[in-house]
Amino acid sequence: MNVSCDLFCAVVDNLGDAAVCWRLARQLAVEHGWSVRLWIDDCEPLARLRPGFDPGFERQVVDGVEVRHWVRPFPEAHPGNVVIEAFACELPETFVDTMVRRSPHPVWLNLEYLSAEDWVAGCHELCSPHPRLPLVKHFFFPGFVAGTGGLIRERDLPVPAPRPTASEPTISLFCYDNPVLPALLDAWIGGGSALRVLVAEGAARRQVEAWLGSPFPVGSATQRDGLALESLPFLPQADYDRLLADCDLNFVRGEDSFVRAQWAERPFAWQIYPQAHGSHEAKLMAFLDRYCRALPAATATATTSFWRAWNGFGDATSAWPAFQANLPALNTRANGWASEIATPGNLADNLVRFCMERI
Secondary structure, eight states: OOOEEEEEEOOSSTTHHHHHHHHHHHHHHHHHOOEEEEEESOOHHHHHHSBTBOTTOSEEEETTEEEEEOOSSOOOOOOOSEEEEETTOOOOHHHHHHHHHSSSOOEEEEEOOOOOOTHHHHHTTOEEEOSSSSOEEEEEOOOSSTTSOOBOOOTTOOOOOOOOOOSSOEEEEOOSSOTTHHHHHHHHHHTSSOEEEEEOTTHHHHHHHHHHTSOOOTTOEEEETTEEEEEOOOOOHHHHHHHHHHOSEEEEETTHHHHHHHHTTSOEEEEOOOOGGGTHHHHHHHHHHHHTTTSOHHHHHHHHHHHHHHTTSSOHHHHHHHHHHTHHHHHHHHHHHHHHHHTTOBHHHHHHHHHHTTO
């Protein structure tokens, strides 16, 4: 059966929303043969994530995915068999009206944000009838355990090779604006060990530049005692995935790079998307509780302390030495963790199975 799918993406987190949606759209097209139409309201992130996109386009086809600029007013469009609204973006009313006129009605999914909280499995695949139209929307939750939709993972994703922790560890640094970073850079200088830090373009590079007090343009490198800093250009998704596998420790943020760091099977530190009143702390702890269960007690404590501090709930300077000392244990655990989170299956396969039962 030739399945057609409309996937809607409203860009909020600049790169994260677009990155997740593009990975899913491409996987549905390439691995499952779906005719996917990705509607996105900000084209710039895709042009950076996948070289070859024209950010000024209205319509183009890349990697088998038809990409359309989501403009207002919304153009006339016939809905596909499946309609996915990513991260609770609100569909255009005119498009919803056309969904009613389609027979049979499309399978309508709200692809939710990733969370390790216990309630996720209980809400996965729940339905929500439209208040005035004969349409039903289902909630589809990515997750780490059985009973969730799993995580995005392409079938051809290379299996990382074992990488022993080096005497001069290489660290990738990708973050939101983080008031903790200057103190952590001070700690890295005063820690007595050599570190090589690959700084991502964007907030990370700007903060490092401010800390240096001198220009730190893309492509440059500088040395402060034992701390070697290199300013990376923006990396497309495929190149960034390879970078994660080549580093000894990865600082990641949001959802997309967070998941890719786990598939890279390397130690990592996650900066969760910050929310008002510290409400993101519960989500951070939910993941830490799950991630740390099989770790040695000292490693679990060091990881929890440093991650909390990196997210503003502690002192990163004092938490760093113990975390650094436990990187070999985290490296050893990384392969087992990747196998564990692969158990629910990958998100695209689970989503396709769910939809095919209802088309």
